[in-house]
Amino acid sequence: MARNKAKGLSISSTSPPDLSSAMSRLGAAQLLPSWNEHKMSEFLGVSVNTLRSWRLSGKGPRYSKMGRSVRYAPEDGYEFRERNMRGPTSGGAA
Numbered sequence: 001m002a003r004n005k006a007k008g009l010s011i012s013s014t015s016p017p018d019l020s021s022a023m024s025r026l027g028a029a030q031l032l033p034s035w036n037e038h039k040m041s042e043f044l045g046v047s048v049n050t051l052r053s054w055r056l057s058g059k060g061p062r063y064s065k066m067g068r069s070v071r072y073a074p075e076d077g078y079e080f081r082e083r084n085m086r087g088p089t090s091g092g093a094a
Contacts, residue, residue: 034064034071043077 040061041048054060055070061080064071 032073035074035077037070037072040072040077043074044081 035043037048037051041051044051044061051060055063061072062076
């Protein structure tokens, strides 16, 4: 371990942790891919403005914010779409 004499700080010379140790500490779910609002709007077939409106009103798929960036887990998009599936409204056959 090197020591910075000017500031009296210790600097570790160890290498960064490998992926397997990061997965065990963070959990595999946090390493899954995420979609931005453009990808989610394309997937759901709605505009980005609609997604933004849904976020403000508490509707729409779950999301997370990282700084100013909004991220969606793909599985939340699938779940939202499934929750909002509707059957036919008429009782007769076509």
